[in-house]
Amino acid sequence: MTALQARLGQSRNLVAAVVCLTLAAIAPLFLDPLSSITDNAITAGAYVVMALGLNIVVGFAGLLDLGYVAFYALGAYTTAWFASLQFAPINHGKGIHILAGDFASKLPGLHFNFLLIVFIAVVITGIAGMFIGLPTLRLRGDYIAIVTLAFGEIIYRFAVNGDRINLAKGATLTGGRQAIAPLDSIDLPGLSPFDSATDLRPFFWLALVLVALVLFVNFRLRDSRLGRAWIAIREDEVAAASMGVPLVKTKLLAYATGAAFGGISGAFLASYQSAVNADQFQFGFSIFILAMIIVGGLGSIWGVVFGAVLLSFINTYLIPNVLNNIPSKIGLDFDLTQLSFGIFGFLILIVMVLRPQGLFPERRRTLELTEGVGAGDSIGEARR
């Protein structure tokens, strides 16, 4: 690819991103401030951020991560710890407040500004990502998947049983299956405090800003030296190593970056939902996010965005609102919402068998598939 083509490709991405985001930003102005469409779109935005994060680990670096929910959990619990009454006894019941909103700054417990919380979430999940990555460095392929799955389950166990882990003076690590709620609403400098009871649109615009930011970082990372190193180890680890790609550093950075996106999204979703409940962090959620990037196209940024929006739409609208009544109409007695994970499992299976490159494949992968260039052992490559 010549430099000019690359430039053109980049500017096309830029134009596409600007057009999509602008249209999305205008849309809620025509809707009710509390429209359920906006509500679903906010969730979808958060899922896009998570899917883009997982795409770095699985799509770019080719490391199958089945425990991605761990980072969602850690991000969400960061908000739950630093913006709630969870640690009420701290500082003799007076609490610690850093740039918190007017209301929150009078409450006991830890109350930090949302931006600070996002920063803390990035640090915590980034470190956790590297920590989870460390044991997998000597392993390859399917063993990585199982180790990450094990980590995800261990974090889930801590979330569920955390209400019995006493830190001090009756403050527990998590709320277990009892949600930690309410959490402080988002209060950004220069804007009036967000309030999900009266207007959802600020949350939506914030979600869009996060998506735009993460998209930008994703494109820049993909075209950077680091991004090329990720793709190189995905294609052939041994060859990449012998070409001077530092495996340990490159893999750990993939884990850390992917995890940090999960943390950002988790912190945001927790603030939006104003509650963090351990049952949100089951293994099925990892598969839900994985299904997004597989359906969209592993490694393809726009494909992943599409996949995330599509599956989020299926999960929050299509299954509960449209299809849920179908079983009872044809005389069967069950709710389709119970089977949502089965449906996602089916989607994964169908896409993987029939169209392994996903709906919007990455150009490099399309080339590999059609011309047989650079056939290596990456995920999602078609039958040869």
Added chain:
Amino acid sequence: MSGTQVVPEGAGATHPADRLREAASRYGLIVVLAAMPAYLAISDLTTYGDLSRLGNNLVAGLSNGAIYALIALGYTLVYGIIELINFAHGEVFMIGSFVAFGLWGTFGLGLATGPLGLVVGLFATLLITMVVCGVMNVMIEQVAYKPLRSAPKLAPLITAVGFSFILQNVGILWLGSSPASVPDLIHAQADVLTLFGVTVHRADVLALAVTVPLVLALTTFVTRSRLGKAMRATAQDPEAARLMGVNINTTISLTFLLGGALAGAAGLVNLLYQTNVWYFQGFSAGLIAFTAAVMGGIGNLRGAVLGGLIIGCIQQISDYRIGADWTVAVVFAYLILIMVFRPQGLIGEATREAG
């Protein structure tokens, strides 16, 4: 494992530090495994003056472990032959329990059934469940793995995860999303004998009575029969085996059939043992059994049985001493430790992937 293991230059195997490292790698896992029972034995002795509590844990652990061993054999057989973690295997075990439960209804087995009817009925249930699960495992292979056989290794793993979710939802449709209790046909918790304060229950006897013959039959089949030889040949080198006239497709299907049949047997035993059935039982049992397979050395039949028994004991000890809520975390912590420090397992040989 290629390339990333650093061997210090000029340090021969006779170097003391090197020998130490080798010993740590060889016996470290055993030390880690023995640490918890040893600690509990000492604390039991000092608190109660005898070991009956630990003994009871170990008896229940061994019989639970026998069920895990049956499931782990399925993982190990399949991994040995096509290097795939059959993620849906735990769900095959779960469906096995469901099928067995359904068959009880069909045969009219209940608490009122006499001993003879019970033995005949359960034996028939066992056979049919094994056949159903074996055939289902083969079908999973045909649908989800066979089309991806030449694709990169992670592709079938992803479809396996997808299939496992589909089967879980079949379970939800079948019996709902909460655990259903089933009649305690064999009075699983009735005592058989008590020795030094250690009680053996009927369920323990049953688990071993089903597992031991099946494991013996399987090992005999794999080591003695012509098809078993074909399986071992395919595991060693599929291409060479094909050139020698082994039908690879049949052999792989046969492997899935055997693994599924064992999982079905485990499903029935679990049903009798735990007297409940739940769509989610396969997920945790599958992962615990996979841990067992890895612990023993994946691809190694004796290793899977040994790993199953050890994991069963760990699970029981954790259930009673740490709390059942933490058991999954404890088992997974072991899994990670094994993966990191001894990925070839206790008695496995170094595989291509994790040596």
